[in-house]
Amino acid sequence: MAxxxxxxxxxxxxxxRLAEFWSKxxxxxxxGREDDGGIEIGPPDAGFGGPQPTLVLSPSDDPRTGKLRLHIDVNATDRDQPAELERLLALGARPVDIGQDGTQTWHVLADPEGxxxxxxxxxxxxLGPPAP
Incomplete structure (x- = not known):
């Protein structure tokens, strides 16, 4: 088993702030919330252990340096890519230039913390009914 x-x-x-952004x-x-201020968010009907992973936003005072070694990719489920891009920008995402040449079929964005x-x-x- 894997x-x-x-x-x-x-x-x-x-x-x-990030729990609110990523939840939307x-x-x-x-x-749930941890004693250290961490917040876990996840699918409304499945929660931890369901078909999608949960996301834990863990407080840290360490400044981020350099590029993330792991990043999240998202896909729209109920609209096309241009409409989803507009929605994400309205939620607080911002475009990021990491050297794209304009031929990519994806958009590189940053959340409110970069x-x-x-x-x-x-x-x-x-995977399931939309969140309220």
Whole structure:
């Protein structure tokens, strides 16, 4: 039997802000809080251990230096890529130039703390009902 990813942990300066941002991006809800101020978000109907990994926003005072060694890729489920890009920008994402030449089929963005993620072109089927 193999392992599967159950949660992704992202160190951040402001867990509240990033939990709000990523919850709106992914349609996640808050699942719990840790004594250290960490916030876990995940799918509303599955939570931890479901088919999608949860995201833990863990407080850290360490400044980020350099490029992330791991980043998140997202795909729209209920609209095309241009409409999803508009939605993500309205939520607080911003475009990031990491040397793209304009021929890419994806958009490189950053969350409110500057963590890069990519919006891919392909539309995916949602796994469950949308979050309220």
């Amino acid at each position: 392992c599967r990813i159950s949660e992704l942990v992202l160190d951040c300066a402001d867990p509240e 991006v992914l349609g996640y809800v808050e699942l 963590n890069e993620f990519c919006l891919l072109r392909r539309r995916l089927q949602p």
